[in-house]
Amino acid sequence: MGDFILFDKTAQLGKGYIIAFANRSQMLYFILFLPKFLEMPYSLLGILAIGILSQINLFILSKCLSSKYTQQGYQGFADLLGRRTLRIIAFAGIAFIFIKMSLIILGYAEIVHQFIFPAMQLPWMILFIILLSTYIASQGMEKTLRFGIIAFLCTFWIILLYIPYFFPPGAELHDLYPLIPTDWSHNPWKGILMVWSSLSGPEYLLLLLPWLNSKQKMLRYLSIANAISILQYLLLFLGCLFFFGSTYLGKIGFPVVNMIRYLQSPVFERVEIIMISLLMFHYVFFISVLLLCLYGAIRISAGTQDKETTRKGFYAVCLLVLAGVFFIQSFYWREGKELNGWANVQLWSGAFTYLLIPSLLLAATKIKGRGSSL
Amino acid sequence: MFWKKKSKRVRHENKEGNQLFQKSKDLSIAAVKGLISNMDDGELIEHRINKERNITLIFIRTLIDVERLNESIIQPLKNCSEDMIHTCIASVKAGALSSLDEAQKLMMLGHVLLDDGKGRWWAVPLVNTLGRSIEQSEAETILYGPKDSFTEQIDQNITLLRRRLPVTELKTEKFSAGYLTKAKVVLMYVEGIANPDIVDIARKKISKINIDMVIEQSNLAAFMEDHIHSVFPQFQQTDRPDQCAYSLGLGKIVILVANTPFALVAPITFFHLFQSPEDYIHKWMVASFLRCLRYVSYLASTTLIPLYVALTTHHYQVIPLQILFVLLESRSKLPFSPFWEALFMLLILEIIKEASLRMPSKTSTTLGTIGGIVIGQAAVEAGFVSKVLIVLVGIAAIASFLVPNYLLSKTNTLIQFAFLILSSLLGFPGIVFGMIYVLAHLNGLSSLKQPYFAPVAPLYWRDWMDFFIRAPIPWMKKRPAHVHPLFKWRYNRGDDH
Structure with missing residues (x-):
């Protein structure tokens, strides 16, 4: 067996990767049931508003990404924050990464369970997903990020399947009213928070910066990705409103998946089974990246980042993740309820990381810059 | 402990082997x-x-x-x-x-x-140049275009390439491989276009070969491949001088081995194996259509039967009612599950394919008839397999022949069997598991250390001109980026290195 190198770098990845990564990271699990929590047509404006806030956040993130500290990878972060602080942050990061990863795995496994194999036990699906992700991640960060393009190409067109829902026979423009809220009996804040949390993900680019070409116009590509994501959110929400209507939308589980079930095709029925299967590309890619980030975070917090990566160490981390996900599935995961306790944890943690990490890091960069110039 | 003993013994044998050839x-x-x-x-x-x-x-x-x-x-x-x-x-x-x-x-x-x-x-x-004359390529036949192919005479093969590229920049470096065969190996590249790093990798890999016999080009490829456990060929093996000359002109390297009519071309990508010399003879729209057809056929040949198994075992609800009636009627009296039925048919098909390759050409036609009609029809009438499966197996078999590269077309058999098992266990998600595994594997491969899944991963937009579609040749003004040529322009436009 040859050397087991996970974090080497032979080439820098270009704009396509940045756009694909940022966009796909904003189209993960929450989007599949987001319309249920948005429910009312005026939430369209909420999506737009959060999209603008996300754009401002991405502006801050792009500033961080172009900072001389972040571009140096681990060494830069150590210079910026200090080794001790960095180890503490990395240790805390393990929890955030694990929460995100476990939600994606459990969420996807539940969808497969609910829509494709009701008789199959959830742990089998979890095992298969982690095995596949481990294989992809074991090829190293560079190849895993490259796989992102394959995942993007295999899934981005799924949005086109929703086009027929804009022209259902019974739909009318009235279904989109009221665009401005007239009564506040429906509490939209959870939905709005979910949009924000769902848009989180691009902040992980901070961890991938050594593999990206830092000379590029980050803000431009992040803005393109964000705009595409917001457009997709709007399209999916509009489609759901037309198809289910706002009254029924709040009662249906996974409306974005359920809607596809009714797609008419001369060759296949129940197209959602095929769509869910293909979504695996997307989820497995992200789990692989998160596995590598988790392994890296564990190495930093253990202070072994300068040692070579080992097969044993990496597989041990993957086994721990597997055990952890099994544990959460047994004790904290409630099937049949999209926003269960664990999903709620990710809802807040995702919103927290997306809001605070870029801002805090930029602040730290400015303070450090000011300190060094004095 | 046992391993140590074994390795000692091998070393001892090698020592004896070397002594055998040491003389005064x-x-x-x-x-x-x-x-x-x-x-x-x-x-x-x-x-x-x-x-x-x-x-x-x-x-x-x-x-x-x-x-x-x-x-x-x-x-x-x-x-x-x-x-x-x-x-x-x-x-x-x-x-x-x-x-x-x-x-x-x-x-x-x-x-x-x-x-x-x-x-x-x-x-x-006074070397005896005994050998067959230049004949038409049998492995890669084309209707329009050059008909000559390589022979076992390495010098003749070099001549065929030099005639096509009459420039002094076409360099030939000689090596010897195999201490018994002492096969002459010639590394060819166009200086000033081919990336020196790639040439150097090839040079080092050839020099490191330490084995008794290099009989033909595949022996050499086995030592030079970056990933020996992969089923996918990492070198293009061709007997067409026009293909080799074209590849040299794009900045690739060509390796000729004495006494074999096939050359090795590298670095290649997975998608190169779907390209045929005829792609550059047809009009671009026709060529693009045919190329897309090959990709679809390869996908169909690997997934059609597993899809049948997934649908009939796990996802009946996906099949529209009219088709479901046909399928149920066809499968109603079968004693086997869809998986065993498909496995049985695929094994029979592979046996027939393999047998027809080994038989003399006149007999193989009879074999094809017996295999295709007699066994197929008899199996349906005996109630072992459904008519629908026979149709699908036929389509999958024909689709597999569309891939121009024989070595690649053989990989789909293994992939098909793996997908078949996955589909019987997990249905559609199982097939997607398999597809993700194959794509991740392809993404991790390299040919002479250059990414094998380019221009998709890594992304080289420029190379998409000659990928799914074959753009008009005047539009293809640059050499493929994944080869990292020193001189990227295919047109004479000064000194843009």
Whole structure:
């Protein structure tokens, strides 16, 4: 067996990767049931508003990404924050990464369970997903990020399947009213928070910066990705409103998946089974990246980042993740309820990381810059 | 413990193997005579010049051109004066010999060893160029375009390439591979276009080959591939000189091996294996359509039967009602589950394919008829397989023949079986698991250290001009980026290196 190198770098990845990564990271699990929590047509404006806030956040993130500290990878972060602080942050990061990863795995496994194999036990699906992700991640960060393009190409067109829902026979423009809220009996804040949390993900680019070409116009590509994501959110929400209507939308589980079930095709029925299967590309890619980030975070917090990566160490981390996900599935995961306790944890943690990490890091960069110039 | 013992033994054998070929370095008549002892085709001719002096010729009769021996050496020597021997045979480029090793090596390559009677030895090249003439390619036939193909004569193959690329930048580097076969290996590239790093990788890989025999190009490829456990070929193997010349012009390297009519081309990508020489002969829209058809066919050949198994085992609800009726009627009396039914048919198909390859061409037609009609129809009538599956197996089999690269087309058999098992276990998600695994594997492969799944991963937008579609040739102004050519423009536009 040859050397087991996970974090080497032979080439820098270009704009396509940045756009694909940022966009796909904003189209993960929450989007599949987001319309249920948005429910009312005026939430369209909420999506737009959060999209603008996300754009401002991405502006801050792009500033961080172009900072001389972040571009140096681990060494830069150590210079910026200090080794001790960095180890503490990395240790805390393990929890955030694990929460995100476990939600994606459990969420996807539940969808497969609910829509494709009701008789199959959830742990089998979890095992298969982690095995596949481990294989992809074991090829190293560079190849895993490259796989992102394959995942993007295999899934981005799924949005086109929703086009027929804009022209259902019974739909009318009235279904989109009221665009401005007239009564506040429906509490939209959870939905709005979910949009924000769902848009989180691009902040992980901070961890991938050594593999990206830092000379590029980050803000431009992040803005393109964000705009595409917001457009997709709007399209999916509009489609759901037309198809289910706002009254029924709040009662249906996974409306974005359920809607596809009714797609008419001369060759296949129940197209959602095929769509869910293909979504695996997307989820497995992200789990692989998160596995590598988790392994890296564990190495930093253990202070072994300068040692070579080992097969044993990496597989041990993957086994721990597997055990952890099994544990959460047994004790904290409630099937049949999209926003269960664990999903709620990710809802807040995702919103927290997306809001605070870029801002805090930029602040730290400015303070450090000011300190060094004095 | 056992491993250690085994490795010791192997080392011991290698030592003996090396000793087998170690001989005295002294170049003398007795030593050279010793070289041809117990060789029926080893010849020794002595020609007396004067009373004290004999000229001795030693050679292997079957390796040299005997007619030229007469014309070039024996006749000139008859009329040669005592001190003019070297001048007499100058027309055939005689080279002086200094060691027995050198003499042995050259004699086995078709040289005549000549002792001038004064202890000086010469090697005169009279290589027997026996071999078949240039014929039409059988592995990659095309209707319009050049018909010639490589032969077993390596020099002839180099000539075919030099005629197509008559530039001094076309470099040839000679190597020898296999301590028994001493096969001549020639590395070819266009200096100034091919990336020196890639040439260097190839050079190092060839130099490192340490084995007794390199009989044909696949032996060499096995040592040069970056990932030996992958089912996917990491070198293009072609017998078409036009293909090789085109690849050289794009900045790739070509490796020729003596006594084999196939060349190795690298670095390649997975998508190159779907390209046919005819793509550049057809009009671009036709070529693009045909190319897309090949990708679809490859996908169909690997997934069609697993899809059938997934649908009939796990996802009946996906099939529209009208088709479901046909399927249920077809499967109603079968004793096997869809998985066993499909496995049985695929195994039969592979047996027929393999048998038809090994049989003489006239018999293989009969075999095809028996296999296709008799076994297929009989299996349906006997109630072993459904009619729908027979149709799908037929489509999948024909689809697999659309891939121009034979080595790639054989990989789909293994993939198909793996997908079949996954689909029977997990239905559609199982097939997608398999697809993700294959794509991740392809993404991790490399050919001479260059990414195998380019131009998709890594993304090289420029190369998409010659990928799913084949853009009009005047639009393809740059060489493929994944090859990292030194000179990227295909048009003469100054010094943009």
